[in-house]
Amino acid sequence: MKTALITGGAHRIGQQICRTLHQAGFNLVIHYNSSATAAQNLADELNLSRQNSAKIAQAELSNMDDINRLCTTIDGIDVLVNNASVFYPTPVSSLNQPDYQKIMNTNLMGPLFLSTTLSNKLATNQGCIVNIVDIHADRPLRNHTIYNISKAAIAMMTKTLAKELAPNVRVNGVSPGSILWPENDAELSETQKRSMLDKIALNKQGSANDIANTVLFLAQSNYITGQIIAVDGGRSLNQ
Numbered sequence: 001m002k003t004a005l006i007t008g009g010a011h012r013i014g015q016q017i018c019r020t021l022h023q024a025g026f027n028l029v030i031h032y033n034s035s036a037t038a039a040q041n042l043a044d045e046l047n048l049s050r051q052n053s054a055k056i057a058q059a060e061l062s063n064m065d066d067i068n069r070l071c072t073t074i075d076g077i078d079v080l081v082n083n084a085s086v087f088y089p090t091p092v093s094s095l096n097q098p099d100y101q102k103i104m105n106t107n108l109m110g111p112l113f114l115s116t117t118l119s120n121k122l123a124t125n126q127g128c129i130v131n132i133v134d135i136h137a138d139r140p141l142r143n144h145t146i147y148n149i150s151k152a153a154i155a156m157m158t159k160t161l162a163k164e165l166a167p168n169v170r171v172n173g174v175s176p177g178s179i180l181w182p183e184n185d186a187e188l189s190e191t192q193k194r195s196m197l198d199k200i201a202l203n204k205q206g207s208a209n210d211i212a213n214t215v216l217f218l219a220q221s222n223y224i225t226g227q228i229i230a231v232d233g234g235r236s237l238n239q
């Protein structure tokens with residue numbers, strides 16, 4: 001039985017990636033940071049359909065000690081999905097180091113050191129890494145300087161690790177366009193949402209399923225590495 005570790009697996013896109021990989025027969029390690037109850041509920045639900053198929057693991061991914069502790073709890077692993085991230089505006093006029101550290105550490109340092117620390121275990125199983133990037137890795141989203149930089153960095157991390165970890169570990173990415181509206185600090189007005197939808201060729205948001213199915217496709221592809229697939233309804237076709 002193959003095992004997948006999904007970071008930020010308790011909610012939203014990460015939760016759907018967990019469900020889709022589980023449905024495809026993977027055992028899961030569902031990583032969470034603050035959402036212990038949601039992660040446990042998901043694991044309980046999945047274990048009801050297949051005994052001992054899902055467990056949970058906590059880690060603050062902006063903290064190296066936590067990253068290392070998480071890695072030591074992983075025995076065998078076939079697929080690492082770096083999904084967890086933080087997203088909120090950081091206007092240039094008020095850039096500050098705490099925001100820089102929080103966003104860069106969570107969105108880049110966490111995925112980088114999880115990937116490299118687990119690379120030997122992944123190699124043993126001819127495994128793979130799937131990074132959840134963002135179409136704004138290529139085209140900056142206004143007012144989100146640090147987030148844009150963090151996603152551009154994980155896009156390059158995808159390609160560089162694909163080279164470094166070949167031939168025993170494949171490394172790919174999925175770049176979502178607009179899938180689920182941001183929450184809390186990053187919430188959008190109805191006008192902002194309409195204006196975003198107007199720029200999408202298919203004129204609608206995608207679903208978490210669209211992302212999860214692409215993750216599964218990459219996890220099951222034997223001859224793809226170093227690629228990042230945009231799942232964005234054609235958003236990248238427009239300026």
Ligand SMILES: NC(=O)c1ccc[n+]([C@@H]2O[C@H](COP(=O)([O-])OP(=O)(O)OC[C@H]3O[C@@H](n4cnc5c(N)ncnc54)[C@H](OP(=O)(O)O)[C@@H]3O)[C@@H](O)[C@H]2O)c1
Pocket residue numbers: 007008009010011012013014031032033034035036059060061062082083084085086087106132133134135175176177178179180181182
């Ligand atoms: N939503 C979209 O439309 C969209 C568009 C483009 C790209 N993406 C990318 O797709 C992925 C999933 O998006 P999403 O909207 O579903 O994500 P999200 O809800 O914003 O965050 C996913 C999870 O990340 C975890 N997380 C945040 N900071 C963390 C930290 N310091 N350490 C450990 N875990 C942390 C949280 O876990 P806890 O809840 O357990 O704390 C959270 O549930 C992200 O990489 C995002 O950048 C999403």
